[in-house]
Amino acid sequence: MKIILFLIFIISLANANTLKVNILYLEQKIQTPPVLSNVIEAPSDLGIKGAQLSVKDSNRSSKFLNQNFNLISKISYDKKELIDTFEKFINENNSYVVLNVEDDLFRTLLKNPLSKKALLVNASSQTSSLRRNYCEDNLIHTIASNAxxxxxxxxxxxxxxxxxxxxxxxxxxxxxxxxxxxxxxxxxxxxxxxxxxxxxxxxxxxxxxxxxxxxxxxxxxxxxxxxxxxxxxxxxxxxxxxxxxxxxxxxxxxxxxTWHKVIEQWGAAQMQKRFEKFASRWMESKDFSNWIAIRTIISSINQTKTDNVDKNIAFIRSKDFEIGAYMGRKVSFRDFNGQMRMPISLVQPRALISTSPQVGFLHPVTDLDTLGVAPYEMKCKK
Missing domain, CATH: 3.40.50.2300 (Response regulator)
Incomplete structure (x- = not known):
C-alpha cells in the first residue's frame, strides 16, 4: 500500500511540473463557387488532420521533457465566431495560433491588438502579398506562397x-x-x-x-x-x-x-503511411503545412524549455532553428518575412516529376531562396 501511495505521489509531482501548452487551430469554412467540371472535392477535414497527427506524434516524445500539448480547434463559416474564439484564447493567456482562414480575415486578425501577444502561423493562404506586405516578427508561414x-x-x-x-x-x-x-x-x-x-x-x-x-x-x-x-x-x-x-x-x-502522395523519399513514405492510418486518406499540402506548423511550435518549446512566446519567436526566426520535414533537407524560416524555406515538388497525379530549386539556379545564401519573395521585393521594413 505504501508503495502504491509513493508511486501516486511521484506521478502527481511529475504532472505538477509538466509544462502544458495550448495551441489554437482556427479554420474558416467558405462556400466555394460552383464549377462546371467534375472536380473531385477536397476532403472536409483537410488541414485539421495534419494538426491533430502532429500533436499526437509530438506528445509521445515531449512527455520525456515533461511537456504536454493540447490542440484546441475552432472551425466555422462565421467570421465573428472565429474572431471571438481568437480573442478568448489570447485573453486566457495562450499564445500559439495556427491560421487556416481567408485573406480578409487573416488581415483582420493580424490588425487585432491581441495578435501582438501571439505567434501566428499561416498554414493555408498561398497569397504572395501576405509575404510581401507584412514582416511582423510574430508571423510565420508554413505553406508555400504562389510566388x-x-x-x-x-x-x-x-x-x-x-x-x-x-x-x-x-x-x-x-x-x-x-x-x-x-x-x-x-x-x-x-x-x-x-x-x-x-x-x-x-x-x-x-x-x-x-x-x-x-x-x-x-x-x-x-x-x-x-x-x-x-x-x-x-x-x-x-x-x-x-x-x-x-x-x-x-x-x-x-x-x-508543398506536399503530395507521390513523395516517398527521405522518410516520407513512413510519414505517408502514418497519416493514412490516422486519417483514412492521403496527406495533402494543407495537411502537411498544418503538421509542420504544429511541429515548429512544439520543436521550439522542446528546445527552449519555455512557453514564453517572445523567446520562441526569436528562436524560430533565428539561424539556429531547423526542422526535419521529410523533404530531403532541413527547413528554416526567412528572417525578413517569416516564410518557411522549402523545396517545391512538381507532380502529376501519379508521379513526382522533379523537385525545385533546380540545379544551376544559384543564390548567395541558399538555393531555396531562389523560390518566392526576395528581400528587395518587400513592401514593409522591419
Missing amino acids: MLYDGLVQFLVKRNFKKILLVSGQDPKDILIKEDMKHSIKKFGAKIIEEKVWDNKSDIRRKAGAEFPSFTQADNYDVILLADYYGDFGEFMYFNSWLPRPVAGTQGLTPV
Whole structure:
C-alpha cells in the first residue's frame, strides 16, 4: 500500500511540473463557387488532420521533457465566431495560433491588438502579398506562397527548354493572383509569354471542350500551356484539346505543390503511411503545412524549455532553428518575412516529376531562396 501511495505521489509531482501548452487551430469554412467540371472535392477535414497527427506524434516524445500539448480547434463559416474564439484564447493567456482562414480575415486578425501577444502561423493562404506586405516578427508561414510554387515550376520549364508559354487564366480573383505570380516568375527566369488569354466562357465545358479549346488556344508557336484555374473550372479539359499538341502545367497538369502522395523519399513514405492510418486518406499540402506548423511550435518549446512566446519567436526566426520535414533537407524560416524555406515538388497525379530549386539556379545564401519573395521585393521594413 505504501508503495502504491509513493508511486501516486511521484506521478502527481511529475504532472505538477509538466509544462502544458495550448495551441489554437482556427479554420474558416467558405462556400466555394460552383464549377462546371467534375472536380473531385477536397476532403472536409483537410488541414485539421495534419494538426491533430502532429500533436499526437509530438506528445509521445515531449512527455520525456515533461511537456504536454493540447490542440484546441475552432472551425466555422462565421467570421465573428472565429474572431471571438481568437480573442478568448489570447485573453486566457495562450499564445500559439495556427491560421487556416481567408485573406480578409487573416488581415483582420493580424490588425487585432491581441495578435501582438501571439505567434501566428499561416498554414493555408498561398497569397504572395501576405509575404510581401507584412514582416511582423510574430508571423510565420508554413505553406508555400504562389510566388514559391510558380518560381519552382518555371525554373523546371526553363531548364527543360519549355520557354515559350501560352498563359491561360480564369476570371476568379484567385486565378488573377496566381496569374500575376506566374508572370513574375516567367520574367524572373527568362521565359517568354507568347500570348495571354482569359477563359470567360460560362458554358458547360464538359460537352464542348473538343470544339471550344482548339480554336481558343490558337497562337504563335508555344512550348507549353500554363494554366491559372484555382477552382478547376476549365483547366482539366485543356489536356489533348489544344490547337498545338503541347503539355499543360500550372494549376492543372504538371503542378507545383508543398506536399503530395507521390513523395516517398527521405522518410516520407513512413510519414505517408502514418497519416493514412490516422486519417483514412492521403496527406495533402494543407495537411502537411498544418503538421509542420504544429511541429515548429512544439520543436521550439522542446528546445527552449519555455512557453514564453517572445523567446520562441526569436528562436524560430533565428539561424539556429531547423526542422526535419521529410523533404530531403532541413527547413528554416526567412528572417525578413517569416516564410518557411522549402523545396517545391512538381507532380502529376501519379508521379513526382522533379523537385525545385533546380540545379544551376544559384543564390548567395541558399538555393531555396531562389523560390518566392526576395528581400528587395518587400513592401514593409522591419
